[in-house]
Amino acid sequence: MIDLIQKLPKAELHLHIEGSLEPELMFRLAKKNQIEIPYKDIEDVRNAYNFTNLQTFLDIYYAGANVLITKDDFYDLTWEYILKCVEDNVIHTEIFFDPQTHTERGVPFEAVITGIKEALADAKEKYGITSCIIMCFLRHLSQEEAFKTLEEAMAFKDDIIGVGLDSSELGNPPSKFKDVFKTAEEAGFKLVAHAGEEADFSYIYEALDLLNINRIDHGVQSIKSPELMQRLKDEQMPLTVCPNSNIELKVFGNYKEHNIKELLDYGLNISVNSDDPAYFKGYINQNFINICENLPLTEDDIVTLVKNSFRSSFIDDELKATYLAKVDLALQ
Numbered sequence: 213m214i215d216l217i218q219k220l221p222k223a224e225l226h227l228h229i230e231g232s233l234e235p236e237l238m239f240r241l242a243k244k245n246q247i248e249i250p251y252k253d254i255e256d257v258r259n260a261y262n263f264t265n266l267q268t269f270l271d272i273y274y275a276g277a278n279v280l281i282t283k284d285d286f287y288d289l290t291w292e293y294i295l296k297c298v299e300d301n302v303i304h305t306e307i308f309f310d311p312q313t314h315t316e317r318g319v320p321f322e323a324v325i326t327g328i329k330e331a332l333a334d335a336k337e338k339y340g341i342t343s344c345i346i347m348c349f350l351r352h353l354s355q356e357e358a359f360k361t362l363e364e365a366m367a368f369k370d371d372i373i374g375v376g377l378d379s380s381e382l383g384n385p386p387s388k389f390k391d392v393f394k395t396a397e398e399a400g401f402k403l404v405a406h407a408g409e410e411a412d413f414s415y416i417y418e419a420l421d422l423l424n425i426n427r428i429d430h431g432v433q434s435i436k437s438p439e440l441m442q443r444l445k446d447e448q449m450p451l452t453v454c455p456n457s458n459i460e461l462k463v464f465g466n467y468k469e470h471n472i473k474e475l476l477d478y479g480l481n482i483s484v485n486s487d488d489p490a491y492f493k494g495y496i497n498q499n500f501i502n503i504c505e506n507l508p509l510t511e512d513d514i515v516t517l518v519k520n521s522f523r524s525s526f527i528d529d530e531l532k533a534t535y536l537a538k539v540d541l542a543l544q
């Protein structure tokens with residue numbers, strides 16, 4: 213099974229670029245930019261990555277992002293993630309970034325997007341890896357602040373395929389961002405949102421009915437509503453599931469309790485993704501390995517999960533067909 217996971221070309225649809233900041237790069241950038249971080253060494257960092265829920269993770273994740281200051285820092289961050297894509301055979305990636313985490317600290321929007329964009333252009337040139345960029349609004353901040361961020365993003369509209377919604381879910385339902393998502397939709401952005409990660413399935417209904425999203429990020433709480441399950445199946449609404457994240461953030465007690473196999477068996481459109489791999493003990497292949505080792509997934513299930521990643525991506529139909537053919541070729 214590990215051989216199969218390694219050899220299949222994949223797309224990744226749920227990856228926060230700030231969540232790919234490895235401790236080694238964090239230390240290097242902290243030193244270069246003279247930013248204080250609350251760790252004495254790499255081991256100290258790893259020991260701190262012991263989360264009890266989403267918020268305990270986010271506190272540490274935002275503190276880590278403080279070391280990112282210049283365009284080159286965002287380039288290096290993105291480039292290191294691209295090298296992991298090469299290792300794991302990810303041939304297409306749709307990455308999230310959180311501009312407000314950086315603009316709030318005085319880092320220009322332009323430095324963030326340009327650094328990411330240049331690394332992705334080099335990834336295409338050097339490795340043939342294709343990519344899109346999705347800008348997320350931080351849901352613990354106000355809709356007004358999201359509107360300001362959307363306005364800033366308009367200068368880079370051609371570089372950003374869609375908008376998303378992340379950060380502290382509980383108490384910040386999708387309805388809070390209804391108007392800004394409507395404006396983003398009218399401007400031609402694709403729409404995604406984290407929903408039903410920790411909060412109940414009513415957040416998934418809101419994301420579908422009030423935000424009109426194209427994909428649900430996480431969505432694992434949908435299992436608690438038979439009616440919602442039927443709707444997600446009928447619409448083949450993509451769910452970008454992140455197994456390691458769900459275990460590290462205690463959404464499920466352990467991998468054997470994860471519901472990805474049930475969601476898949478029901479006929480939902482599920483893909484596997486790494487979310488914040490530097491914080492959650494592994495990149496995409498490790499996510500596949502962990503679920504395969506603990507759940508009765510078949511080889512056909514793995515192929516379905518991988519094909520779903522391409523089917524649910526924002527690439528055009530011609531490239532989708534090319535990539536799906538590559539998966540079939542790898543199976544021969």
Ligand SMILES: Nc1ncnc2[nH]cnc12
Pocket residue numbers: 228231266273378379380381406409457487488
């Ligand atoms: N898993 C997650 N949920 C919500 N916001 C996030 N930001 C980065 N990772 C996240």
Ligand SMILES: [Zn+2]
Pocket residue numbers: 226228378406429487
């Ligand atoms: Zn996420």
